[in-house]
Amino acid sequence: MTKVVAINGSPRMEKGNTAMVLTSFLQGMTDAGSDVELYYAGRLQVKPCTGEMLCWYENAGQCYIKDEMQALYPRLSEADILVLATPVYIPLPGEMQNLINRLCPLVEPLLETRGGRTRARFREHVKIRKIALVSTGGWWEKGNFRTVVCIAQELAENAGVEFAGAVLRPHASLMREHGELTSDGKAVLEAARRAGYELVQEGEMSDKTLEAIGRPLISEEELRHRLNQASQRAARRSSG
Ligand SMILES: Cc1cc2nc3c(=O)[nH]c(=O)nc-3n(C[C@H](O)[C@H](O)[C@H](O)COP(=O)(O)O)c2cc1C
Numbered sequence: 001m002t003k004v005v006a007i008n009g010s011p012r013m014e015k016g017n018t019a020m021v022l023t024s025f026l027q028g029m030t031d032a033g034s035d036v037e038l039y040y041a042g043r044l045q046v047k048p049c050t051g052e053m054l055c056w057y058e059n060a061g062q063c064y065i066k067d068e069m070q071a072l073y074p075r076l077s078e079a080d081i082l083v084l085a086t087p088v089y090i091p092l093p094g095e096m097q098n099l100i101n102r103l104c105p106l107v108e109p110l111l112e113t114r115g116g117r118t119r120a121r122f123r124e125h126v127k128i129r130k131i132a133l134v135s136t137g138g139w140w141e142k143g144n145f146r147t148v149v150c151i152a153q154e155l156a157e158n159a160g161v162e163f164a165g166a167v168l169r170p171h172a173s174l175m176r177e178h179g180e181l182t183s184d185g186k187a188v189l190e191a192a193r194r195a196g197y198e199l200v201q202e203g204e205m206s207d208k209t210l211e212a213i214g215r216p217l218i219s220e221e222e223l224r225h226r227l228n229q230a231s232q233r234a235a236r237r238s239s240g
Contacts, residue, residue, distance in 0.1 A: 002034035002200050003127075005075055006083035006134075009041040009096025017136040017172035021213070022085040023233060024189040025134055025167055028196025029081075037075060041095035044068045048098050055105035061123055063105045071240045076106060079166065080129045081199070084152055088137035091147035100155065107159060114157075121160035130155040133165040134192075136172035138227075140220040144170060165205050167195050167213055184217050 006026055010016040026036045045068045055063050062223075063069060076082065086096045086117045108123045122128060133152035145168045156163035169175070169192075175185030191212035195205045 002029075002032075002081060003079045004029050004034050004036045004081045004083060004200075005079035006038045006085060007041055007096070007099060008038065009084070009086040009093050009099065011042050011093050011095065012087075013040045013042055014171075016087065017169070017175065018085050018134065020175065020189065021167065021169050021172065021192050022083070022134045024192035025196040026083070028198075029083075029191035029200050030196075031193070032197045032200035033091065034081070034200045037079075037145075039072065039075075041093070041099045044072065046095070046099050046102060049101040049104060054103075056107075056109035060109075061105050063102065065102075065219070069099075069102050071157050073105065075101070076128065077126045078193070079128050081132060082128050083132050083134060084155075085134040087147060088135060088144050088148055091151060097173075100151070103155075114160075117157075119158050121224065126159075128159070128161055130162045130164040130199075131159075133166040133168075135166065136169045138171065138173060140171055140216070140223045142168055142214055143165075144172055156212065164199055165193060167210065169213055171217060171223055174223075188213055198215055 004026070006022065008018055010018040013019060017137060026038060030036050035151050047065050050065070052064070055061060063073070068200055086092055106122055106126050107120050109120060111118050111120055113119070131152060135145055135148050145166065149166050149168075152166065153163045169188060175182060175188055181189070191209050194212060195209045198205045198209060
């Protein structure tokens with residue numbers, strides 16, 4: 001059975017846009033027969049990496065910081081697929097970056113050159129073979145995800161595992177209206193479920209499915225107009 005560990009880095013946790021898309025994606029993975037565990041970076045007590053590199057040069061593979069990361073290390077090592085889920089926060093919410101930095105003990109301190117870049121693989125006991133990204137953003141265009149996608153891609157390439165692709169949902173807040181899912185929102189979530197299913201069942205997500213998840217819900221001009229109106233209303237309220 002494929003084991004999946006997913007980490008949601010959204011500070012809004014369950015009520016966020018990222019959770020909405022991730023829940024459907026993970027449901028698809030479960031439907032395809034995988035065993036899924038979900039963690040919220042914002043709920044785990046994870047201190048920042050202090051950069052001593054003791055996990056590389058003193059106590060191989062052991063982080064000296066005794067916090068909730070210690071329970072997560074074995075869960076991560078046992079996973080076949082790691083799903084990183086995050087909103088775009090130019091580039092990441094702090095809790096997510098914190099957790100990513102703390103993955104260092106899982107990496108073997110043996111540097112190699114691959115494709116002209118210095119890389120270091122996951123340690124032998126780490127079973128992760130794929131890293132997938134689920135991300136939501138507020139603005140219109142998918143260009144907003146460039147940095148976040150790069151981070152997930154770099155993590156995978158560095159560790160010598162496959163980057164399994166990115167489930168990207170721009171202007172994600174339009175999936176709900178007055179707290180209720182819109183019909184567009186439902187279609188996006190159904191496509192997200194399909195993406196999770198495909199990843200486990202077929203080993204990859206189809207372009208068609210990823211496009212259905214990320215397709216524009218309104219025009220760029222209309223979104224800008226709505227968001228600017230909302231901020232003008234807020235400015236008027238705060239000026240009394
Ligand atoms: C500090 C901050 C920075 C953000 N920066 C961007 C950005 O650069 N591009 C973008 O598309 N959305 C940006 N957003 C919007 C969020 O990515 C978007 O609303 C996302 O869907 C929130 O997900 P969540 O509800 O799971 O937290 C930003 C939001 C915050 C709070």
